[in-house]
Amino acid sequence: MFFVKTENVRSSRKIIVRTFAKLFAMIFLVLVVVTTSTVAYRLILNRQHDVVGLAQKMATSDIDSAIDWDTWRENSIVDLRDVYMTAKLNANKQTLYSDRTAKTVATKDVKIKLLDQYYWVHERGLYYRYTVSVKNGRLIVMIGMSSVFKTLKTMLLVMLLTTFALYMLAVFFIRHLADKISAPLVNFTQAVGQVTLNESIETQLPEVNEPAEVNALRETSVLWLMSLQDQVIREKEFIANASHELKTPLTAFRGNLALIKRRGQDHPEVVPRALELLDQEAERMQGLVSQLLLISQAERQSMKIGSAQPLVEIFDQFLQVAKAETNRQIEIQRMPAGKVITDKINAVHILKIIFENALKYSEAQERVILRLGFDYIEIVDFGLGIPLEDRSKVFERFFRGDRAHSSKINGTGLGLALAAELAAKSQMKISFSDNQSRGTIARIDFLDEQ
Incomplete structure (x- = not known):
């Protein structure tokens, strides 16, 4: 059973919800700001147009008394709330106000200029000021923007409430969607x-x-887990086989030691033979442990394949090793060879393992053929051969065919397993086929230079 530590790690659902929640919050905020700014701008423009239109209309009227102001208010079609006028006459240098408030608003002490034609009036707010020439002087119109701000305030409040409701609704649907999207992954992860x-x-x-x-x-997970399952099964089989293989020499050890203890003094003639058997079993155990260490090292080793090199150099180096290995007749067959990409040391080691197997499983009088091709090397023997049903198993650790056991050939069953491990990391492929009419052809293919 597998367990995954997920402390302080955000789930995909949480990431989706947070990301889209931030996105919608930004969109709604921009929408409120843009809409409010646009409406405010239009309202202010409309207010300014009202002032300009009113001032231009008043420019054609004669304003020289309070009666004129009253007549103007009665006949005006414009909303005159918070609208104040000041008329400055040239004839008698008189200043007329539309009402008392107009005089207060026009006073310099209570207003501060903010922008061109915009003033802040103490305790009254923002005003727009517009001046137009009339027949006998000039007319100053001051119009308040409080109605604009009241409208914006109401609109902003409605938009915020509406936007908040829409945002909460959006978050609800985002969570529902995130649950739907992440459910398969969550269920699969739990499984x-x-x-x-x-x-x-x-x-x-x-x-x-x-x-x-x-x-x-x-x-992908199924393939990986099945591969892991196969590996675990192989490891269990390997441990069982290794235990069995180690148990055999240890049993022989104890048997021969017991024999020496029991009969060594009374029958000293049994001691040399028992010691010889002990030496053989020790050698066998040493070979087994060495092979196991080599396989373990090959599994952990990270190979770096170098540049392309002539295959003939690998073949010639292997040939020297083969001739030193045996006095048996070796027939050499050469064809033009190219360059290959591999690890030279591992290549020679693999060829040596297969060559030793060829010697081991064929009679001493039989020759062995070493054949060099363009991008391959073949080792041909005339021995027992490999049954078709066993060819898929020959690279398994500790595997030895029935004929190998019946002929009592020494070995650990680890040589080809090591060769396969090295070949996989050295751009090589090992295959076996029948040698007509007797024996086996072991072929080692190399990755040729492109």
């Missing part, structure tokens, strides 16, 4: 956390058709 390698992987993981990413993740 993976409960997977056991003792049962079929395919049946333990739920089917996922969509979204496509989770479906791809499921397929």
Whole structure:
């Protein structure tokens, strides 16, 4: 069973909700700001147009008494609330106000100029000032913007309430959508956390058709877990086989030691033979442990394949090793060879392992053929051969065919497993086929230079 530590790690659901919540909050905020700014601008423009239109209309009227102001108020079609006028006459240098408030607003002491034609009047707010020439002087119109701000305040309040309601509704749907999107991944993650390698992987993981990413993740996870399951099974078999292989020499050790203890003094003639057997078993155990260490090292080793090199150089170096290995007849067959990409030391080691197997599983009088091709090397023997049903198993650790056991050939069953491990990391491929009419052809293919 697998467990995943998720402390302080945000889930995809939480990421989706937070991301879209921030996005919608930004969109709504921009919408409120833009809408309010646009409406405010239009309201202010309309207010200014009212002032200009009113001032231009008043420019054609004669304003020289309070009666004129009263007549103007009665006949005006414009909303005159918070609108104040001041008429400055040239003839008698008289200043007339539309009412008392107009005089207060026009006083310099209570107003501060903010922008061109905009003033802040103490205790009354923002005013727009417009001046126009009349027949006997000039007319100053002051119009307040309080109605504009009241309208904006009401509009802003309504927009904020509406936007907040829409935002909460959007968050609700975002959470619902996030749950729907993340549900397959959450369910799959929980299923993976409960997977056991003792049962079929395919049946333990739920089917996922969509979204496509989770479906791809499921397929990849199934393949990975099945590979892990196979590896665990192989490791268990390896431990069992290793225990069995180590148990045999240890049993022989104890048997021969017991024999020496029991009969060594009374029958000293048994001691040399017992010691010889002990030495053989010690040598066998030493070879087994060495092979196991080499396989373990090969599994951990990270190979760096160098540049391309002539295959003939690898073949010639291997040939020297082969001739030193045996006095048996070696037939050499050469064809033009190219350059290959591989690790030279590992290549020679692999060829040596396969060559030793060829010697081991064929009679001493039989020759061995070493054949160099363009991008391959073949080792041909005339021995027992490999049954078709065993060829898929020859690279398994401790595997030895029945004929190997029956002929009592020494070995650990780890040589080809080591060769396969090295070949996988050295751009090489090992295959076996029948040698007509007797024996085996072992072929080592190299990745040739492109």
